[in-house]
Amino acid sequence: MRRTKWIWLALFLSLSIAIFALGCGAAEEPPAEPEDPEEEPEEEPAEEEPEEPTRPQIVYVGVSSEPHRLDPRFGAGTVAARNIHTLVHDPLISWDDETLEIEYVLAEEINIPDPQTYEVKLREGVLFHNGEELTTADVEYTYNTLRDPDAAASNFSHYEPIREIEVHDDYNLTFHLDAPNMPFLYRLRADIVSKSYSEEHATDDSPYGDEYTNMNPLGTGPFKFVEWRTGEEIVLEAFEDYWQGRPKLDQVIFRPIPDATTRTVELQTGELHLNEEIDPVQVEITEADENVVVSRRSQMGFQSLGIHVNLGEPTDDVRVRQAIAHMMPREDIIDYVMHGLGVPAYGPIPPGHWAHEPNVPRYEYDPDRARELLEDAGYGDGFSAELYVIEDSVRVQLCEIIQEELSTVGIDVSINVLEGGAFWDQMRTGESQMFQTGWNAVTDPDDFMWRQFHSSSVPPHGANRQFYQNPEFDAVIEEALEETDQERRKELYSQAQQMVVEDASYVFIYHHERALGVSPDLRDFEYSIYFCFRDLMNAYLAD
Amino acid sequence: MLNYTVKRLLQLVPVLLLISVLVFALVYAIPGDPARMLAPPDASDEEIDRIAERLGLHRPLPVQYGDWFLGVLQGDWGNSISWGRPVLPDLLRRLPATLQLAGLSVLFSVGVAIPVGVLSATKQNSLIDSVSRVGSLLGLSMPNFWVGMMLILLFALQLRWLPASGRRGFEYLILPAITLGTSGMATIMRVTRSTMLEVIRQDYVRTARSKGLSERVVIYKHTLRNALISVITVIGLQMGFRLGGTVVIERVFAYPGLGQLAYQGMMHRDTPMIMGNLMLFATMFCLINLLVDLIYAFVDPRIRYG
Amino acid sequence: MAERLSRSDIQVLETESVSLWRKSFRRLMKNRTAVVGAALLVGIMLLSIFAPVVATHNPTEQSLRNQLRPPSSEHYFGTDDLGRDIFSRVIYGSRISLLVGVGVMTLRGIIGITVGMVAGFVGGRTDHILMRISDAVISFPGILLALAIMAIWGAGLVNVIIALSVVGWPQFTRLVRAEVLSIREREYVEAARGLGLSDVGIMIRHVFPNILPLIIVYASLTISAPIVSEAALSFLGLGIQPPDVSWGRMLSGAQRYMRVAWWMATIPGLAITLTVLSFNLLGDGLRDALDPRMN
8 A cells, every 4th residue: 555655656756857857948948049940041051142141140138127118109218129129120310429410221212391291201112111102191000099199109209290191192291290399309309100910900999909019010121020028038130121221130039037147147158248238336347258248328318416496495405405416426426326326416417418508507516516505595503304216236326325425415315215116106106205217318408497496397297206497487488399499499498407407406417338248259330329229231140 | 535625725716816905005005106107207286187097096085996896807917017917828938937046946945955955964963053043044044136146246256156147047047046935945955954953853754764874865755745844834834925925036137027027016006917916926925835735744644634 | 845844843841841942952052053143143244233333424415426336445345326325335235134124024023923813823715715815815926916016105114014914925834824823723712712711812921922933933934035036126117215224125226237247246145045055044043942853
């Protein structure tokens, strides 16, 4: 009796081990190979590139977080999703990171006869990955989704100014705006999706087909979507009929690796060719590794400390806010927190941007001046304050430094580290005395101004969480929004920057840079702040 | 036996129901609007409200719960808020990954702990005994993310023997499984050792020994079998802890299992995802414990269940 | 498993209930590892009580220019990312880490023992419902539940203690209930009931003292878990708030620096390990002492 029991148990155990081993076996299948052997491109070297290298042209990209929605209409709010969108899709236009000069992509030409009219002529013969040709119907459909309030697409506010989209024929259409809106040209960067493909997958629950397209995106871009194994990898494959010519790479595989140390180790051991972001702390040791090239890119944004101007004493006093600004040890933060990845910020617009105004009041680190200002304001003995920050090691570090610095002039700061959802809830209340936030990847100066500082942007309407309300300032940026003369615009934004800095509702800390890890084998690749890895369409792996 | 199994399975139903209500209430108490997580940081409240509306987040809670519950009964576990697609296929796709990780970590713990425990017991109060007892406690005492990162730095970066992250073959499981297994080892070893000591002193072992059987045969044939029963119980009890441990470990090793999905769901207030995930975790835990009890009843003649 | 072992514990306890404590103490003192564990713990507690005397620096004072200095005669354990003295931080950090351990165990114990006693003593439907609830709590990953609770209430010491207490109590309940079930029908309880003592009175006067040794052993063996869990919570982003110092927070802050400043992660890691080890050594000894049948 006992014996048989043991036989049963042994059977059970060995069976479970066998199942277990089988499961592991299944995981061992090489995932990197293209599914269809006919499309195995290494077999036949491309004709136009006789010196085409022989090694498998598969690039692995390590990213910090996994995208959620691969349909660009719904996922464009996050970098994680843009990483994929910008390779699978094409926009009408793009721009040069440095000069911000517009480059035509799917648009062959754009005419702006008056500031409210944008006439777009589409490139002919552009194919979607399913072989259908791109027409104005697709462009119209894409932009109509984006501006449909019920669609709840990302960046709805960018497309709100569109009054009408007028389609002339298969290759010509016109955007009519409600009012002149200078940043609008940059808004034409939305990635174009296929109308027929989306409609084919539309259901009652998902009238835009996004329940399907979020998992199976289809565009006209240089790479087509192959497979998404969540948590593991997203596999993209060269699009043979890409209108700019087939990319040299056969596959691009994105691997989400949340831990920064693990991601960097993977790059150093050659498991990755690209690491989206190297932790500032590890930049130095990574640079010392000859198997890695670290490239730094300005993020075209800023990190700041927001101070509520309308929440009663003491932060309603501009002298108090200026005193706080004088206690910001910008250089130290860049040296010891960012480890060199950034430059001090005195205003919102980073140096290098055409609208950057260097002549703003500079609140250099100066405890004596800060004490004086506090004395004047009647807070010589200091006060206590609340500071909110989202859970993130660099940001919390930053706030700990601010806390320590402010304590030397008697300001007793308590830091509230909030996890994502709770933080944004707190921001929504519009009652946060001080908070740490930052902005990224901005093109038109209006992006730096309207949503953060215009009176109408106070919660719940925008991101003016410090309740900065200055009619004079409003008038300046309202004029600038519609001003077509570039010189005059620059002048207006200079004024606007001076006012924002003077009133110190934001203390600007630094303009940050991103350190990107690249394998030296990867050639002809340049990372773009907004278009991310799009340049992989030109890159290749050297032997 | 069959009756007992059926009875135990039926008992699971109210437990799982209770869990679903608790989790649902809990997730809704978490501040932060899931719609907020989908919108860009400068989005206005109007935009967020529209997203919430589209996702059906404006309906009263009991309605949302009822909706979810009816769906589950029909095999539809709802659509993830952040991913915008059905939850169930994703969960099922990741289930094997987590089971493999948890399973291999159990094998690792057992594979190390039982021999060491046996050795410890047979050489009681020797140096080996003390070293292994303290050693296993060390495993229990070290925070597992720390262990994981040390292993990555040593085996992936320095020695380049094993991959640091992902899941593309058996070798990818080794470091995460060791990390997860380290903390469970101490208890298993301890139980092995004390059960062995207990059994070694019992009469039948003494009898067996006096009959002239060699020491090794005595140990393995009699005592180990008894120790195994306790070990199986401990493994069952540890399962909840182990499954929870995957949340941290999977993050360190970028391992595509349920733990990471649960964490992401939590961070995005993705109710259907969290619900599905925790229900799956809870079901697994309950089933594993049921299995343990069954094995227990099976191998231990003293226990009879009505 | 625990059920059967402990049932016999109780038999032993009943026969020798008076002299047991003294005997146990004597046995404990003979156990070398337990004495080592106890001595280490006393040492750690003294350090945390006299932290202001022992620490060489202010644990929160920053000095960015001194960041990431390796151990030296000025900074025994080096400095961290903000140039704070790690030696002083570890000393002060012991306060919060021990508080987390003791606080969580106490709360878990109170919830778990109460529920277990009520379930075991009242029985019937109450028992059924209480046990289903504890089954529900026990059967999902505690760390996720704790995370959710931290997300609701926000980071901070008190919330960490509450969140970790809410998840671990059913183990106590199971332990206690099993004991109560076996004690409930015993003669002296019957007798007490006959004398007109209320249920609550019986539980407090007669049942509780009987299960106490078991609880002490279990608590001492598991008190270290919350200390490690706090580190995991901090790692996942929700733990102790600055400027409070805990070992878990130090460790999770050091995570990014593991490759450039080994001491930052190693020191608090060792502190946790040493403390947990001492608790476990003591717990082992206590078990041996209170449970004479096992060695």
